Amino acid sequence: MSSAVVISAVVLQMWCVAGLLAMAVLAIALSHSKRATAVVYGATLAICVAALFGSLRWLVGDIANSSDVILPIGLPWLGAHFRLDALAAFFLIVVNLGGAAASLYGLGYGHHDPAPHRVLPFFPAFLAGMNLVVLADDAFSYLLCWEFMSLVSWALVMAHHREPGNARAGYVYLVMASFGTLALLLAFGLLAGPAGDYGFAAIRAAQHTPYVAALVLILMLLGAGSKAGLVPLHVWLPLAHPAAPSHVSALMSGVMTKVAIYGFIRVVFDLLGQPTWSASVIVLFLGGITAVMGILYAMMEKDLKRLLAYSTIENVGIIFVSLGLALAFQANGLKLPAALAFTAALFHVLNHSFFKSLLFFGAGAVLTSTGERDMDKLGGLIHRMPLTSFVFLVGCVAISALPPFNGFVSEWLIFQAVLQSPQLPQWALKIMVPAVGALLALAAALAAACFVKAFGVTFLGRPRSEAAETAHEVDRYSLSAMFILAALCLLAGILPGLVIDALSPIATEILDGRMPIQANEPWLSIVPIAESRSSYNGLLVLVFITISASLAVYFIHRFASHALRRGPAWGCGFSDPTPAAQYSGASFAQPIRRVFGTLVFRARDHVEMPAPGDVRPARLRIELHDLIWEGIYQPLADAVGYSAGLLNRLQFLTIRRYLSLVFATLVTLLLVLAIWS
Amino acid sequence: MVVISDILVQGVQMLLVLLLAPLLTGFVRKIKARLVRRQGASVFQPYRDLLRLLRKEVVLADNASWLFRVTPYITFAAIWVAAALVPTFATGLLFNWTADLIAIVALLGSARFFLALAGMDVGTSFGGIGSSREVMIAALAEPAMLLIVFCMALVAGSTQLSTVANFMASSYVGLRVSLGMAMVALVMVALAENGRIPVDNPATHLELTMVHEAMVLEYSGRHLAMIEFGAFLKLLLYISLIGCVFVPWKIALFGTGPLSYAVGAGIYIVKLAVAGFLLALFETATAKMRVFRVPQFLGAALMLGLLGTLLLFVSRSF
Numbered sequence: 001m002s003s004a005v006v007i008s009a010v011v012l013q014m015w016c017v018a019g020l021l022a023m024a025v026l027a028i029a030l031s032h033s034k035r036a037t038a039v040v041y042g043a044t045l046a047i048c049v050a051a052l053f054g055s056l057r058w059l060v061g062d063i064a065n066s067s068d069v070i071l072p073i074g075l076p077w078l079g080a081h082f083r084l085d086a087l088a089a090f091f092l093i094v095v096n097l098g099g100a101a102a103s104l105y106g107l108g109y110g111h112h113d114p115a116p117h118r119v120l121p122f123f124p125a126f127l128a129g130m131n132l133v134v135l136a137d138d139a140f141s142y143l144l145c146w147e148f149m150s151l152v153s154w155a156l157v158m159a160h161h162r163e164p165g166n167a168r169a170g171y172v173y174l175v176m177a178s179f180g181t182l183a184l185l186l187a188f189g190l191l192a193g194p195a196g197d198y199g200f201a202a203i204r205a206a207q208h209t210p211y212v213a214a215l216v217l218i219l220m221l222l223g224a225g226s227k228a229g230l231v232p233l234h235v236w237l238p239l240a241h242p243a244a245p246s247h248v249s250a251l252m253s254g255v256m257t258k259v260a261i262y263g264f265i266r267v268v269f270d271l272l273g274q275p276t277w278s279a280s281v282i283v284l285f286l287g288g289i290t291a292v293m294g295i296l297y298a299m300m301e302k303d304l305k306r307l308l309a310y311s312t313i314e315n316v317g318i319i320f321v322s323l324g325l326a327l328a329f330q331a332n333g334l335k336l337p338a339a340l341a342f343t344a345a346l347f348h349v350l351n352h353s354f355f356k357s358l359l360f361f362g363a364g365a366v367l368t369s370t371g372e373r374d375m376d377k378l379g380g381l382i383h384r385m386p387l388t389s390f391v392f393l394v395g396c397v398a399i400s401a402l403p404p405f406n407g408f409v410s411e412w413l414i415f416q417a418v419l420q421s422p423q424l425p426q427w428a429l430k431i432m433v434p435a436v437g438a439l440l441a442l443a444a445a446l447a448a449a450c451f452v453k454a455f456g457v458t459f460l461g462r463p464r465s466e467a468a469e470t471a472h473e474v475d476r477y478s479l480s481a482m483f484i485l486a487a488l489c490l491l492a493g494i495l496p497g498l499v500i501d502a503l504s505p506i507a508t509e510i511l512d513g514r515m516p517i518q519a520n521e522p523w524l525s526i527v528p529i530a531e532s533r534s535s536y537n538g539l540l541v542l543v544f545i546t547i548s549a550s551l552a553v554y555f556i557h558r559f560a561s562h563a564l565r566r567g568p569a570w571g572c573g574f575s576d577p578t579p580a581a582q583y584s585g586a587s588f589a590q591p592i593r594r595v596f597g598t599l600v601f602r603a604r605d606h607v608e609m610p611a612p613g614d615v616r617p618a619r620l621r622i623e624l625h626d627l628i629w630e631g632i633y634q635p636l637a638d639a640v641g642y643s644a645g646l647l648n649r650l651q652f653l654t655i656r657r658y659l660s661l662v663f664a665t666l667v668t669l670l671l672v673l674a675i676w677s
Numbered sequence: 678m679v680v681i682s683d684i685l686v687q688g689v690q691m692l693l694v695l696l697l698a699p700l701l702t703g704f705v706r707k708i709k710a711r712l713v714r715r716q717g718a719s720v721f722q723p724y725r726d727l728l729r730l731l732r733k734e735v736v737l738a739d740n741a742s743w744l745f746r747v748t749p750y751i752t753f754a755a756i757w758v759a760a761a762l763v764p765t766f767a768t769g770l771l772f773n774w775t776a777d778l779i780a781i782v783a784l785l786g787s788a789r790f791f792l793a794l795a796g797m798d799v800g801t802s803f804g805g806i807g808s809s810r811e812v813m814i815a816a817l818a819e820p821a822m823l824l825i826v827f828c829m830a831l832v833a834g835s836t837q838l839s840t841v842a843n844f845m846a847s848s849y850v851g852l853r854v855s856l857g858m859a860m861v862a863l864v865m866v867a868l869a870e871n872g873r874i875p876v877d878n879p880a881t882h883l884e885l886t887m888v889h890e891a892m893v894l895e896y897s898g899r900h901l902a903m904i905e906f907g908a909f910l911k912l913l914l915y916i917s918l919i920g921c922v923f924v925p926w927k928i929a930l931f932g933t934g935p936l937s938y939a940v941g942a943g944i945y946i947v948k949l950a951v952a953g954f955l956l957a958l959f960e961t962a963t964a965k966m967r968v969f970r971v972p973q974f975l976g977a978a979l980m981l982g983l984l985g986t987l988l989l990f991v992s993r994s995f
């Protein structure tokens with residue numbers, strides 16, 4: 001079957017990366033041409049599709065031919081290693097699928113960009129950076145590519161740098177990204193050990209003491225976790241993701257957080273070797289907290305893109321819970337449940353990249369059409385943007401984990417893994433896992449509430465502003481990108497068995513275990529453990545719902561009255577005078593704010609009622625506190641500012657004092673050395 | 678031949694739930710009326726209500742969208758499918774393995790999602806207040822439901838309702854404190870999910886604490902009929918669920934023949950009547966609570982589920 005020119009999969013990927021980097025350079029050259037947008041996005045689309053099919057074919061087809069390339073750059077004695085294995089191939093699929101969708105969307109959306117030359121060069125470079133992080137096979141190239149990805153994404157965040165708040169978003173992002181890279185640097189330093197062999201193969205082969213392993217886990221949680229958006233390291237994410245142009249927001253939320261999760265899996269599951277059960281406790285705990293906090297923040301948000309960014313945090317939490325379960329099972333040698341939890345995590349990674357990109361595209365469509373991100377100024381868009389609202393609805397249903405869409409399948413698999421927890425011998429885990437499962441259920445239900453709010457306030461009701469009233473449908477490229485993603489959401493939801501089987505090589509590679517082959521199940525059901533335990537069939541659920549809905553429609557239209565009259569809304573006889581009297585985002589969140597927010601956000605409602613006779617309007621003011629920002633980051637920033645103020649004096653010393661300072665430092669260091677040995 | 682009889686049994690169940698659901702609601706209303714010494718409408722009144730609604734014209738608000746018009750059908754279909762998947766009079770139905778208990782709960786979640794959206798569609802305050810409260814109650818009920826599922830799955834080793842029912846019907850389960858706690862928790866969740874007293878009042882939409890009825894205020898005619906029917910089905914579903922898990926006596930096991938099916942169906946109707954009577958009794962004896970007391974009510978359900986689970990762990994290790 002081998003053709004004349006055999007090009008190994010990894011070489012193809014590297015050529016794609018080279019192509020993307022070339023596009024970045026070309027974009028600078030073209031920056032003032034009118035065709036630049038079409039050329040750059042068209043080319044990135046083609047390259048991403050090529051890379052996507054390359055890795056897909058490799059993962060499904062000839063996975064046995066593992067291959068790597070060593071480029072003569074980087075550290076002189078090491079070179080830059082790049083390798084394609086099953087885990088990398090899966091994340092390449094996520095990256096390039098997201099990249100292809102964003103490029104297609106960009107073909108239309110990019111024309112509305114006020115400053116395309118600030119986006120076009122960085123967009124392909126960002127994709128190249130993410131591809132490289134996934135492909136890197138030694139610590140040095142990994143960190144280099146990681147930092148490249150961070151910096152390029154920072155440039156994209158700063159694309160619209162004059163808009164209020166974006167400069168601050170870029171600053172916070174830069175600080176957090178540097179902190180994350182520092183943690184990764186230390187983690188890889190510990191992994192490489194004193195010998196300093198930075199190749200992943202050598203790290204994998206080495207034995208790590210439990211102390212080092214625990215430290216590396218914590219550093220990875222800090223490093224990869226801050227990029228993925230783990231609470232309390234998430235603060236940059238809701239600022240930076242929405243600040244970028246919408247297709248870049250989709251990439252950052254849908255894809256870059258996944259690259260961070262890839263880093264976590266690569267180090268903690270692959271390089272560290274056999275985990276200990278106590279490692280899973282901290283991952284489970286952080287994941288559960290992240291899921292619930294993320295969605296509670298999202299619920300309180302009225303900016304559509306920030307709401308989506310917060311919901312990304314929730315989904316990252318769900319993925320980390322699932323990874324924590326996989327760690328717990330793996331530590332106890334329970335291969336099948338570990339594979340189940342791990343596959344569920346990967347499935348959710350894939351799903352989230354689908355629906356989060358879709359939702360950000362939808363938010364971008366709303367933004368181009370109305371110029372508004374504030375939901376309280378939107379409303380009624382379902383009449384003026386019917387296609388966008390339809391696909392956005394699909395995304396909302398999928399992300400709310402409702403059958404028959406894909407979000408439900410991965411969460412169902414996670415719950416099945418949670419139900420395996422009684423097999424764990426450790427008491428701490430036995431008690432913790434059901435509690436975390438309840439947190440997940442809470443997060444899922446809150447996600448449904450949050451997306452009822454997002455869709456209901458933005459697309460339903462009456463328009464709350466002039467802009468919303470005069471909105472219009474967006475271009476065909478944007479719509480086709482959204483429709484493709486919506487179709488993928490449905491397909492992954494009704495044919496989950498195919499996805500699970502495609503993911504099995506990864507679980508085999510990383511955990512040395514796998515889920516049962518799903519293709520053999522009748523009717524395309526999925527059966528995680530055994531049919532008597534649990535099974536789910538998305539296809540049949542869809543078919544049943546369709547049949548019963550059609551039956552209902554048929555009988556109603558056959559036998560019931562057809563009469564239909566349009567009239568003013570009933571509202572118990574009281575019609576609201578203005579659209580502003582409708583339920584807004586804040587009022588929709590009120591019950592949940594009152595139940596959870598008083599504790600989590602110290603939420604208070606202040607009513608300012610004017611005295612009788614006073615004609616000023618009464619006002620309701622909502623007071624919310626971001627306790628994580630106020631409790632951790634603000635004091636930290638204050639402390640840094642204070643000490644910088646103190647040290648500022650050092651700037652104005654005489655040369656004599658500088659010299660004596662240098663001398664004192666030298667003596668101290670020598671003393672330390674003398675005492676050390 | 679086997680497949681045909683399987684499909685037949687499954688079809689019978691789908692029709693049975695459809696036929697019985699309004700009767701159950703009518704029965705509960707009748708008992709409630711009798712308990713407060715009113716005559717009450719006939720138990721068949723819900724059927725008449727549905728027929729009357731079907732004959733009436735639909736009055737749509739001017740700005741109602743397509744979503745508003747398709748929601749009644751989606752909601753009804755999702756609840757009907759969910760109700761068809763819960764074993765009522767027999768276990769091991771043809772399509773039981775399509776969805777386990779978690780999926781059934783999620784199907785009901787899909788129905789609620791669309792209904793809450795429809796409440797937001799017209800843009801009146803009533804719809805918004807109903808939707809926002811409905812999703813709050815759901816957010817509290819779902820974690821409790823998961824812990825109940827967990828507790829049940831620990832005992833029966835499955836979330837597949839047929840397997841659970843078969844296991845519970847077998848003699849070696851015995852009386853367990855955990856299961857008792859799970860049952861109480863499930864009843865509490867069921868009350869909340871169905872909008873019954875003390876969480877919501879199904880009889881009125883003009884109360885200050887309105888939830889479900891406020892959400893569907895703008896519906897009329899055949900659309901309202903579908904939504905009402907969905908609500909009837911949901912009540913039946915939860916009672917069937919409690920029945921098949923906690924009191925699976927005489928439920929027909931898979932493939933035991935028509936006679937056993939007939940006995941199972943008879944017993945099932947008796948179970949429904951008993952549950953309906955208890956529900957009416959409870960609702961008459963209880964006052965509706967303020968809407969922001971609901972978190973405590975459902976928090977208690979959550980705690981019961983958690984306690985039941987922990988108790989199982991403890992009792993197993995000693």
